[in-house]
Amino acid sequence: MPVSVRVIPCLDVAAGRVVKGVNFENLRDAGDPVELARRYYEQGADEITFLDVTATVDNRDTTYDVVRATAEQVFIPLTVGGGVRGTEDVSRLLASGADKVGLNSAAIMRPPLVGEIADRFGAQVLVLSLDVKRSTSTASGFVVTTHGGRRETTLDALDWAREVIERGAGELLVNSIDADGTKAGFDLELVRVMRELSSVPVIASGGAGRVEDFAPAIEAGADAVLAASVFHNGELTVGDVKRELARAGFLVRENHGVFE
Amino acid sequence: MSQPSVVVLDYGSGNVHSAAKALEVAGARVELTADRSRVMAADGLVVPGVGAFSAVMEALTAVRGAELIDRRLAGGLPVLGICVGMQVLFERGVERGVETEGLGEWPGVVTELRAPILPHMGWNTVEAPGDSVLFDGIADERFYFVHSYAAQEWTLETTPPFPGPRLTWAEHGSRFLAAVENGPLSATQFHPEKSGEPGIRLLSNWVSSLRIH
Numbered sequence: 001m002p003v004s005v006r007v008i009p010c011l012d013v014a015a016g017r018v019v020k021g022v023n024f025e026n027l028r029d030a031g032d033p034v035e036l037a038r039r040y041y042e043q044g045a046d047e048i049t050f051l052d053v054t055a056t057v058d059n060r061d062t063t064y065d066v067v068r069a070t071a072e073q074v075f076i077p078l079t080v081g082g083g084v085r086g087t088e089d090v091s092r093l094l095a096s097g098a099d100k101v102g103l104n105s106a107a108i109m110r111p112p113l114v115g116e117i118a119d120r121f122g123a124q125v126l127v128l129s130l131d132v133k134r135s136t137s138t139a140s141g142f143v144v145t146t147h148g149g150r151r152e153t154t155l156d157a158l159d160w161a162r163e164v165i166e167r168g169a170g171e172l173l174v175n176s177i178d179a180d181g182t183k184a185g186f187d188l189e190l191v192r193v194m195r196e197l198s199s200v201p202v203i204a205s206g207g208a209g210r211v212e213d214f215a216p217a218i219e220a221g222a223d224a225v226l227a228a229s230v231f232h233n234g235e236l237t238v239g240d241v242k243r244e245l246a247r248a249g250f251l252v253r254e255n256h257g258v259f260e
Numbered sequence: 261m262s263q264p265s266v267v268v269l270d271y272g273s274g275n276v277h278s279a280a281k282a283l284e285v286a287g288a289r290v291e292l293t294a295d296r297s298r299v300m301a302a303d304g305l306v307v308p309g310v311g312a313f314s315a316v317m318e319a320l321t322a323v324r325g326a327e328l329i330d331r332r333l334a335g336g337l338p339v340l341g342i343c344v345g346m347q348v349l350f351e352r353g354v355e356r357g358v359e360t361e362g363l364g365e366w367p368g369v370v371t372e373l374r375a376p377i378l379p380h381m382g383w384n385t386v387e388a389p390g391d392s393v394l395f396d397g398i399a400d401e402r403f404y405f406v407h408s409y410a411a412q413e414w415t416l417e418t419t420p421p422f423p424g425p426r427l428t429w430a431e432h433g434s435r436f437l438a439a440v441e442n443g444p445l446s447a448t449q450f451h452p453e454k455s456g457e458p459g460i461r462l463l464s465n466w467v468s469s470l471r472i473h
Contacts, residue, residue: 002384002385002430002431002432003380003381003382003383003384003405003432004382004383004384004402006382006383041456046382046383068277071275071277071278071281072277072278072281073281075278075281075282075285075453075454075455075456075457075459075460076404076454076455076456077404077406077451077454094274094275095274095275095277096277097275097277097278098275099275099278099406099454119312120311120315121274121310121311122310122311122312122315123379123408124310124379124381124406124407124408125274125310125311170379170381171379171381198377199376199377199378200377200378200379201377201379201381201382223377223381223382224382253383253402
């Protein structure tokens, strides 16, 4: 399997600004998503994800500007999630320079939307994002949540994953609500069960705290790992994570020095 | 010498802005248009493409893309297809059981990769021939792929004195064509505009070759 493991930094953006604490040296403006994306690009990020957490629709236009400006200087794939309600939102994001869009609660509210987006733009643009929590309410022990994990749905996370793949999702972003923010490592069992059922790539998210946390997620079957705060607060660089993954025996994309 | 001019064919295909910007960084003067005279006057034409084979063919037909590409190639003018913009250069595409006629510049059919995980999404290595122009200096790098379908055979036979095409292969479950350099017509299955610095270098290799043709 010669495809390398992807390391994906995720930036929460609201009204055109990075909203989670960013603590980088030598940044002119730590709140500028474009500059941060550029920094991660230089560190060797394989993709960048923006999560638009803008509260009101009015401020969405700034997101398109951020996407456009980033796509003009960061030549790796760019995924934008948050606030995608219909095919027109997807169309606008792609036209602004996004390569993929993340879909979450809108798919739960209206599942056929998954197929509509896949049919019109291709499955490869569609990252289905699942906020998953452990629960006794479902057969698998994993339930799909909304509102950042605060509200449980009645959907069994495994059934939902199968359904969205069937409907045309090109990739699964599996975010563990239990692990998110703990910095105690990814929920490896969740990654394992998702890998077993999924015919599309799986991105593991939630819980990364130390450089050693990433390899087990890949070992459990993830095709990519996504993290936010460990990169933003400067604890780890993308390069640190890649070196550790390589040390653990996984293929990573390196720069061979051609341009240095 | 002035910069080579490149037209990125504007026919409603997804994300063309990064392609245009990456080509600028690679040293080209870039214009996004489907205007016939502009397309014919450019030193190079880039045909991007994302989404379904049939949708791309439909959109291309709406701007008389087949005719534009044919005319350029008849005059020996360089054309570069990217991703589905490469796939449609073959005779046919078969996606989810639907068969669509392609532009037929090259013989062969674009079919689904035989791999446990699709789409083939991520950074992969390639096997480029030593005399490749596109991969000059970057043959050992990884490039960004995102696709489920590809041309998995090359059946065009060339006999001397015509030079054979330069074929670059990659593997995801099965072997497929990652790039073809065939006279004025080149194509990549991956996205050079999304492949970081090596991708920019590939585009710059192509842009630099434009004035030689």
